[in-house]
Amino acid sequence: MIALSLAEIASVVGGQTHDIPDPSVQVTGPVVRDSREAVPGSLFVAFVGERVDGHDFAARVVEAGAAAVLASRPVGVPAIVVDDVQAALGALARHVVERLGATLVALTGSAGKTSTKDLIAQVLGRMAPTVFTPGSLNNEIGLPLTALTATEETRYLVLEMGARGIGHIRYLTGLTPPRIGVVLNVGSAHIGEFGGREQIAQAKGELVESLPSADAGGTAVLNADDPLVRAMAARTKARVLLFGESDEADVRAENVRLTAAGQPSFRLHTPSGCSDVTMRLYGEHHVSNALAAAAVAHELGMPADEIAVALSEAGSLSRWRMEVTERPDGVTVVNDAYNANPESMRAALRALVAMGQGRRTWAVLGKMAELGDEALAEHDAVGRLAVRLNVSKLVAVGGREASWLQLGAYNEGSWGEESVHVSDAQAAVDLLRSELRPGDVVLVKASRSVGLESVAQALLETGAEGEVAAR
């Protein structure tokens, strides 16, 4: 964080100082919410959770060197006391980003936020110091904490914004107002909570509504291939830059194909030139993510050939997203167990098939959560697609939703052992351990809550017969 005195922080957040002998003491370290991360100079934010009250750790973090605690009551050690800790954290983030000279880039969408944020960060990082959301910390707490890690050197601040309902993105853009706002897609992630696709579009579009006008440098980077995103152009004063495969797009991909390894390759077109890209990431869905990143980089002045090199060299920064590992016996394990929704299931199945040419392919799939009324139809459709794409074996893992996956496959024409339904991760591991042959490719994917990464991990434990950790 940029150094601020406790007195300045108290004034920014409208708080009272308690037990602070010297208000000119500076906060120089990170702002943290986890007491174990407190280091000399940091500010500890005490949240009252359902099970844990951060205030109970106040003495410990100060002992570890924290300059003070941001708290909702006095705690007997240096504290800035406010009514609402979350609002205070937000106000502090806002103050800090206003003082920074950094360009703020924010992105949202139903699927691909973290992957795209990691791409944008890796591309912009080649031009200048870039700070970005670690992992998926995209909510009302993770976002300000990330913004507060920026320093005077930071030129680009890349922030993932998540939403579970109307007003969430508006709240986040109020904390860290972006100059460039990227909307990737409107899919069905969390559709159950939102109530429908239009509501999701309404919520995601709040990002472009928040942008400054074109004259003030505001730029909305929108997916031309997604009609609900394309339509957001009408909701912004910012300049609109379109990306996609459509002819209309300013930043386009042509000749898109997957290499034999399942990595996308395409010709990148930007208003400043063209260049070829072959990605290290797996799956066709990364083309769209890469174009979004290219559009941002173009907007910030990077030439097309440099963007193409950066995209071609970018790796995966976040775990369990199409993480490809070769076993010594020639079995390829693709761990995409971080999350799943219908769009990403389809993309992952296509990548599996591209990687599996001439080899046996296994799709070990579990439930896609939070689909509301569409759950049955969507699981059925994924099961059917697995058969249509000619995946060799479908292993559906878990309860009701897994049975819908398997039934979809069955009804589409899989027979015998081509699609099976097993009750849990351990059963899937047992089956795979006995059936896998050298050369097979195995995709493992489900919603986060299913915990299927344990299957991928078990498959990678060479020779071990270890139990799968229960979740």
Ligand SMILES: Nc1ncnc2c1ncn2[C@@H]1O[C@H](COP(=O)(O)OP(=O)(O)O)[C@@H](O)[C@H]1O
């Ligand atoms: N553009 C995309 N369209 C569909 N699925 C995607 C896209 N980008 C990534 N995915 C898949 O969606 C899942 C979540 O990816 P992630 O980048 O973590 O997105 P988010 O942060 O939006 O949840 C992964 O399984 C990934 O393979």
Ligand SMILES: [Mg+2]
């Ligand atoms: Mg994410």
